[in-house]
Amino acid sequence: MWQRQVGVPGHTGRDARADRRRRSNASPAPAPRPGERLTSDAVSALQGSAGNAAVARMLRPARPSTVPVPVQRLRSDDEEESDDEGQPAQQPQQQAPAPNPNQVRAGITTLVDNPPMVNYGARRQGRAHGEFWMRFARSKQGEEAEETLSETSALLFDSMKGAQEQAREEDPEHTAEDSNNREVQGMLINGRLVFASNYNSSIDTLVERGRHEVGAEPTFGELLEFEQSDAALTRGLREHEAENVRAKLASFRRKNRAIVTGQRGEGEQQRGPDATAMALRAKMDSPVIVVDVEDPDLHGMLTDEEHEGRVFLLRFAALDPRAKKTGKNKGQQTQEGSVHAEQKLLLALRRAGIRPRRDVRGPISVMGKYRPCMGCAAALMYYRERLDFTNLTFDENYGHYFQGSVDSLYEHQRHVMDAHYLEYIRQMVAEDITSTPAMAHEAAPQGAVHRRGGPSLRVPGAYASRQADVTPPTSDAEFDEDDTYRRITRPLTDTWTTETASAGIGKGSATHTIPRRRHERLTPEQQTELRELWNGRPGEPPTNASRRQAIELADRYNARDQMTFEYLAKVVALHPDRFNGYVARFRDRGHWKHVPTRSKKVETGPKNRKKGAVEKQFTKGGELDQEGMDTIRAVIESLGDDAWCRDWRRADDGRSTGELNATKAPDALLRTLAELRRDHHYSVPSLSKYLHTGANGDKLRKAIQRKGEKLLARREQSETPMRTEDIEMEDAAPIKTEEAEGAEDFEMDDEPWSVPAGFAGGSSSSMTLPHRPGPSIGIGEAGSSSGTSYRDRPREIGGYTLHVDPRTGQATYIDEDTGYEYVHVDGRMVRIDRGEDEDVEMGGSRGRR
Ligand SMILES: [Zn+2]
Structure with a gap:
């Protein structure tokens, strides 16, 4: 999507810029076929040749919408870009009404409320596709300025949080307004840097603390010295996430040190020139400038030579708390508002009246700690494609969709909300999928493809990162004893494996192979909890309810935390496939209540048995x-x-x-x-x-x-x-038919749960069938060997296929989920080990899998 082909490297770098220039100089694109992607060139071409009706057809959303989507030629407020394509005026008789911002918003709602979009975290984490492109660490060659902009944003974010933490320590009563601050984005424009966060108070607190600390207006470097404590940095993060965020910040600090010591930025050690680094180096002793997007001097600050090399922190006064003017709570302060950081930066361009062709020299880039959400990515796209900021680079591998983004765009930048914006969202929803970062140290596994400059792997939504960071860079910096910086490539670790998972119940044998991380771990407390819920504790056997809880936990650890069943099953001493089977069944139908009583027909062959049949x-x-x-x-x-x-x-x-x-x-x-x-x-x-x-x-x-x-x-x-x-x-088989009582909750309450951990773990060495006379098999109470045929058939057990060997009368039970074979002994299911656990239990000496 984004009008470029998959796999073109350096899409946000100079290559991409050159590519765009070439594209915009090209002759009008041929009209796309229906369903084909619609480039803005093509839109223009269509508008020039076929009129709006044709464009409207092309822009029709993938799914029926009540919103009419004719396209009116966008007429920018910026004078000189109004006729940039040189198209003739519309033919009035063909002009359908352009969708107004309300209709655009409704059209977006239709798009994001329907498949393929999925809600995550009850929408707390927004909406995204069911599958993601997981983007693995890659070289940012050709995107040096973007790389540094993103890394510097991450450092500034940490400083804002660190200042907030200090402020709270000094005044615990003071509840920080910006505790919800999520993001910092930076903009490189005319050799200067502008940073924005979601909340103004993040900037206010940081600058106040800076002033307090240095006794003067702080420089950017002085502000970056504020750091969060490790506890604050990693709060709420799982172990691997905490390690990842620590490692990344440390690396970004090293790179920043190389910049401020004058060793990085000019194009050193096979690295291209880095305009962001050079801006950071230019006026390191000058204090940061806090400026509001409404400031009448903003245009000059963003464009004049005097401010080159300065660092701005951007406020948007409209978001500040204010006294309520009316109503019951008149006089009370309203809550501070927030907008996505990218939108603040775009708003600065807009309110300052920046005319791209006249006021922007050289590269212009918006990059942050996070990749932009869909709403912001589409807005950035709009500025580039429709408002003529042709040099604007940003991270086009967008993250989740958040309604708040589109809402604040509607509130503050309604001029963007037209058919083109709707079309960008449609492309993101229908023609591509959401991106998510791998962790910085992770090597791309087999099966990854090269996509937009780096290795990418299509993963299920469950593996999407909770931190929508930009794709990690492979490069790092190190210093020798003389403090000489050396550019290095970080070693990556193979952390991914593949696992075959049950695709649910139903056909029973359906499985699919999915990539997985191998290193997720439970804390010791979590292990104990899970183990005791499943297996009980001394004097306290597990209950139906506790096992359900255990299944729910396992479901969450697996889906959310990406822990494998290989790992989780060990905690409860079950076979991985078996535990996986329970959780798969839970996912498929919740906690099952009823297991229909099976036919009493004795199976002469197992249905699902794969081996040894x-x-x-x-x-x-x-x-x-x-x-x-x-x-x-x-x-x-x-x-x-x-x-x-x-x-x-x-x-x-x-x-x-x-x-x-x-x-x-x-x-x-x-x-x-x-x-x-x-x-x-x-x-x-x-x-x-x-x-x-x-x-x-x-x-x-x-x-x-x-x-x-x-x-x-x-x-x-x-x-x-x-x-x-x-x-x-x-003698290991059941002695007689029992009533298939307790069909309700049978599986939860009975046999499968009763498998002793030692047996069910599948270790052949711990597999000990009771070896004693009786109960004999299949021949009445007396256990006689008098030659009568067995009258009583072994009972059927839900979830298993009964198999009775016609020659021996031996009854075995094939687990329908796993294909494993069990015998029923004294009310317990004891698994017959067929050597399938070799590599788990016995070091893989026979190497079956
Ligand atoms: Zn956003």
Whole structure:
């Protein structure tokens, strides 16, 4: 958007300026096709050729609006720019009424109240797209003046906050008016600097404190010596945000030091000339000038030679508190008003009557600590495109939409609110998405694209920064012992990873891959809270309500704070996918109340099982594959603390190196191996290698032939799903059908919540199935092995797909969210580890993922 192509570097720098100049000198642009972006050149061309009706069609908002949007040629108040395109007068018969500012505002409301715009923080954080361009640290080569303007604004902001903090300490009763101050923006114009904040009182307090401190009118450098305490700087910030803001400020201070020591600005160390730095260096001993936008001398201050190199702090007296003149509270002071800092700067241009062609020499730039919001970005755009400030540079990678911005524009600069302004907003809403900064030290991950001069990654809104800072620069400054400045490039860290997240419930297996930061952390208190809400504390088991709270917390930590489920699930000792599944379900339908009772039909195959599904196992041969390993591992795990299995786990973990005796392997395992051999033709050496029973597999082969095959034959000859030798393996299953009572809140109150942390964490080494006689499987109370078919079917459990092995009667439950397999033991769901947690629990020795 912004009439430039994605990926053009240096869009706010000199390249962009040259680009614009070229563009404005070009012959009229061809008329765009419907739906194509409309450049102002094209608007002009259309107006000249096809008339307003055509323009109106082109400007029609993407979504139906009640606002008519014909375009009237903008006639600026500045005389000499009135006919800059040399277009003939409108043809009166085609002239539709231009939208008035009220209609423009209503049109904007229609745009921002509808998709793709989304509310954030109940609109406290404004509106933005569902996805953002996250912009990673980049070189600001060619944008030196803009870079320094932005960094200096951030320093000044910190000073304003620091002065406010001091003022509060001295007079705690005094409530600071500017506690809501959010932003400082600076303007470079004619070799001087003008800074504005949201509130006048931010400037007043800083200058008062400065006077108090130095006993005279303070210089800009003296004002920058005010700094916030670390506590104030990082209040309300999460750890990574605090680190980020500290690091950035420290870097900006180093760069500022290089400037004021005369080492930075002229174009040094492969850096281009920096007009902002040179302005900062020009008259360092002169005090700052506080000036109001209504000051009759403002025009001279912004344009004459005398004030070159001066620093101005801009007030707007209309915002000051004033005594109420009427009403019940007559005489009472009104609250101080605020406008977005960029708008104050534009207002200064307007009220001072700055005529761009006559009064502006050289670069003019508006840059701040933050990227402009949509309303301000469109206003800046308007000044550049419609009011002829063709050299104006600003951050075009706009942030959120805030209604207050458009409202104050409506109040103070209504001349901007026309069809063109509406069109700029429409482009921002419909043709691009909101931008957000990565943290300064973060390297762009794989998948980032080069966009507008730097790496950008499309991320979901949940990962948007709460601080709408401009894109961080990669450059930094350091000093040697002689205080000689050296320009360096900061090292960046790989902080991003990708995670596959559940896309919700519904189809169950739907997932999508999203980029994530890896380093979000809970405080120890937060960890304890989450753990105790989920797992209870001694003598105080978790309740339905506490688990709901835990899910809500996890939802927030994940969505808002970007913590991964890999991390959060460890805190509550659950498997990440499982915890993710609960939260995904919560997001999808809130705290679920009702789980419909399932059909009593016994499933013969799981629906969602991805790996190790019985029907899939009979398709492969040769080397032992993952499914085979899964099957073997499940059998071993089901055998609990059997001595041979214990030894195998030790060898498998690399804790021992000895060879296991194949002939002593449990019957159930040998029978399974025989079955695998017969049905999958897995080679014995590959089986033996996996079982640590010797490389050539001779012993294992004998054991399978002598024992395993016989056991298999015996089982299959029998109609009975249950035989004595199967007890070991099958005693882990439910004994009988229970009433599917408690369907209400079933999942919240029952099985899934009851998974003991140690089991549910999925560690195969902690996975111990109860190994004792009974409850036997599927065959009535007596646990007889008399050969009767099982009469009672295992109960269905909500959220799981029941799978009963038709040959063994073994009941397993497949979690529909995660695909993990469980057995039901004494009212608990115990997960059968199929080796999926290897890298989490066992150092990734087998490297499944
Ligand atoms: Zn704004």
